Amino acid sequence: MTMKIRIGNGYDIHRLVSDRNLILGGIHIPHELGLLGHSDADVLTHAIMDAMLGALSLGDIGHYFPPSDPQWAGADSLVLLKQVHQLIRDQGWKIGNIDSVVVAERPKLKPHIAKMGDKLAAILELKPNQVSVKATTNEKLGSTGREEGICAYAVVLLVASD
Numbered sequence: 001m002t003m004k005i006r007i008g009n010g011y012d013i014h015r016l017v018s019d020r021n022l023i024l025g026g027i028h029i030p031h032e033l034g035l036l037g038h039s040d041a042d043v044l045t046h047a048i049m050d051a052m053l054g055a056l057s058l059g060d061i062g063h064y065f066p067p068s069d070p071q072w073a074g075a076d077s078l079v080l081l082k083q084v085h086q087l088i089r090d091q092g093w094k095i096g097n098i099d100s101v102v103v104a105e106r107p108k109l110k111p112h113i114a115k116m117g118d119k120l121a122a123i124l125e126l127k128p129n130q131v132s133v134k135a136t137t138n139e140k141l142g143s144t145g146r147e148e149g150i151c152a153y154a155v156v157l158l159v160a161s162d
């Protein structure tokens with residue numbers, strides 16, 4: 001009997017710097033700092049993509065979108081997400097649900113959380129209640145607590161599409 005479900009987890013962190021936009025879950029969030037990266041550095045979307053790939057043991061996003069490749073410079077991570085989604089669909093899988101958490105001391109993400117979930121659900125052609133986005137601070141502890149960066153964790157359940 002073949003396995004009908006697969007689970008994957010993803011993690012990402014990017015450094016906070018000035019003169020960069022803060023993009024989380026494809027949503028631009030007003031803040032004096034933004035995340036540094038080769039692409040738009042959308043840590044939430046990156047964690048979700050790694051969870052999707054991990055569920056099928058397909059490696060990680062660095063393999064498909066290497067930072068050394070100039071074509072991904074400044075890339076919209078939602079475009080990459082669509083490509084990863086197509087990859088898992090091509091292998092006969094669909095997303096059951098996603099749960100994620102963003103760890104950021106500032107800014108307050110609560111006003112933006114629903115928009116992030118809705119945006120990701122729309123891109124992935126899912127119902128809003130299939131995409132959970134949560135936010136927490138790190139209680140001022142560690143690198144995220146010192147506002148040196150923002151990180152994100154994601155878990156994705158895939159279901160065989162047949």
Ligand code: MG
Pocket residue numbers: 012013014037041042043046
């Ligand atoms: Mg990343």
